[in-house]
Every structure is written in C-alpha cells, then in structure tokens.
Amino acid sequence: MNKARGQLGPVTALGAMSGTSLDGVDAAVLVTDGTEILSFGDSRYRAYSDAERDTLRAALGQWSGTQAEAAGRVVDAAHRELLSRFSGVGAAVVGYHGQTLAHAPRTQGTFQVGDGDVLAEALNLPVVWDFRSDDVTMGGEGAPLAPFFHFACARWAGATGPVCFLNLGGVGNLTYVDPAFDRPEDPGALLAFDTGPANAPINDLVLARTGRPMDEDGALAAQGKVETGALELFLAEPYFARMPPKSLDRNDFSEMIGLVSELADTDAVATLTAMCAAAVAQGMQHCPRPPDRVLVTGGGRLNPVLMQMLAVSLDCPVLPVEEIGLNGDMLEAQAFAYLAVRVLRGLPTSCPSTTGVRAAVGGGTVSRPGAIADAGAVT
DSSP: OHHHHHOOSOEEEEEEEEOTTOSEEEEEEEEEOSSSEEEEEEEEEEEOOHHHHHHHHHHTTOSSSHHHHHHHHHHHHHHHHHHGGGTTSOOSEEEEOOEEEEEETTTTEEEEEOOHHHHHHHHTSOEEEOOSHHHHHTTOOOOOOTHHHHHHHHHHTTOOSOEEEEEESSEEEEEEEOTTSSSTTSTTSEEEEEEEEOHHHHHHHHHHHHSOSSOGGGHHHHHOOOOHHHHHHHHTSGGGGSOSSOOOOTTTTTTHHHHTTTSOHHHHHHHHHHHHHHHHHHHHTTSSSOOSOEEEESGGGGOHHHHHHHHHHSSSOEEEGGGGTOOTTTHHHHHHHHHHHHHHTTOOSBOHHHHOOSSOBOOOEEEOTTHHHHHHHOO
16 A cells, blocks of 8 residues: 555556445446546446345345345445456556445444455455445544545536536435635535435335336426425425535435325326425535536436426536536446545545545555455464
8 A cells, every 4th residue: 555655647447336226336447646537448337137126225224134245245246247347457446335225424334335355356456445434433424425536527627616516316415616726625625415315215116106217217207296295394304404514324315205105106206306406406505605507417417307407496507417528327436436546545535524524534445355365364
C-alpha cells in the first residue's frame, strides 16, 4: 500500500456495483490518479437471474444468518463471473462494493455482503472493499459514497458553477457539487444525502401486482392519476425534516406501498413515482444555492414520467448525465473504481458534508491475492 501511495501516475481500475434495485451487477473501467478522471474504459452488465434475485430479496434486512450467507455467495459468484470478462484491460485494482443488505448507521451500522478476499483470489488482483464501515465507525452515515467521484465528474466536464448529481436507483441520492473548490473534502465543495425512496417501492409494487420487474418506460405511471392524499402523508414523514447529511435503508419507506394499496395498478404506480419526485424537490431546498442544472443518473432517468415530474418540480434544467458525456448506467461502478484508487493512495473517500463523519476519512479494506492461502497456513 505504501508503494501505491507514492505512485501518483495513472491507474487502470475496475469498479463494480450491485445496487438497491437488485437488477444486476454493473462493472466499468476507469483510468485515474485518484484525483482526476483521465479516461473511461469498457463497461459491462450482468443481470441477476430470477432465482438469484429471490435469494437477495429474502436476505434484505438481515445482519447475519443463512439467508445473508446465501446472498453473499450469489454476490461473489456474479461479480467473479462478470469481472473475469475484463481480463485483457490491464486493471491494477478492483473496487468491490458488494450488496447492501441492511443499513442503520445510527443504531446497528451498515452491512454489505461480498468477500474481497474471495474476489482477489479469483481475479488475481488487489481488491478494495468494505468501503462504508470506517465512515460509520467515525460517526458517519456510511452513505452516499459516490459524491467524491461526482466532484471529479463535474471537474472533468468543465463545470464552472454548482451542479447536482441525482442518482435514482432503488433509493434516491443527491450530490451538490461546487467545482470552484480544489478538493472534494474542502468545506463548501460538496453536500450529499439520500433524498428518499426511488425505484425500489415502484419495482416492488409492480413485481407483486404484475410479475414484471419494473414499470418499463413509465408505462403504468403514464396512465395513472396521483393520489394527493397519499402523497401528503408520505411528505409528512420525519425523515424529510432532518437536515443532511442523512441516509436510508432500501426498506425504510416500505409503508409507502400500504399508502397506495387500495389504488388501481396505474394510480398506485403514478403515486409512487410522484413520491420519488416530491422527495427530490424537498431535498433540493437544502442546496446552499440553486444549481445550474440537475444531472440524473441511474435507472430513474429512463422513466419519462419521473423525469417530467422532476422538470415540473425543480427550478433548473433536469437532464440525464449523458448530456455531459457520462454513462448513467455505469456511474456508480466507475465511482468505486475511482474510490479504490483513492484508498490505495491514502486519500479520503468521505467527509462531514457527504456522510456526517467527524472528519474526512478514507474507508476500505484492501485484499490481495494469496490472503486466503496465507490465512490457511497460520497455525
């Protein structure tokens, strides 16, 4: 690790992300020195099978036990299969987020399955993983972790004024970036927090009612009518009154589905979609100053109904990140490639304004090939 800290040139890193939507694994190559983005490389996706998704879904909310262990095996195997396809890219390190099963930083901590030792052995590469634990230990929320990468993206894109990155995966999270600052950990450079539920409750309801995994292209929401009473009850949740930084577990708003249980499918989906947009609008009020634009990443940017709701709710342009040359499907995988290099270089990966941690901290555990064999040799 000390040698890596002393090398300040480009590193080819491979990052992987399995998000709260439980759709599959994203993986992407990034070349970076841990500060600047130098180039983007190949990216790939591996969907979870129905059986794999069922195993992961059954383990959500678990902190240990046989279901969590089964989920860990699924996550390790899926990542090993996908990441092995990148054998020719010359990656020097892998950033492995794993799969979050439970997140309660104020009480129990945060828990991701996925074993970096296993992956390092399978890929014969150093693997940086367990990104969140050190942040939580130091009083942080452990999430969101992409903001330092968002800062680099804003600088890469040549932004001169404040911009917001809005990730709409299973949970929504917002990063306010002021690229005028030199470093992401500088006070005022970043503000980040989870806005509220995003695709997770929509996907869960659509799956339960129709057997389909999502509201593709917003087709159901487009036909429905928003139930304003349910929307008002949702916005009365205490979470929205909390000042950021703040974060959510995937199932923290599971009662949302109860609020729309009596509605027809189309009206229920339209209302859940409106809840996601309204949560973002509430969150935007925390920005230090109005951003020049909101750049949307994650699966939610592909839902035209949700994007239109955001456009109506917010006082600035709302655009998919592709408008500035980024890949909205792979931004989080790229983020963990970037963070892996920062960990190797001893640079922080979170700070008080992104997670509420007491001081800027560089999380992550580094596993190297041979660790399992070395451990087995100890008597």
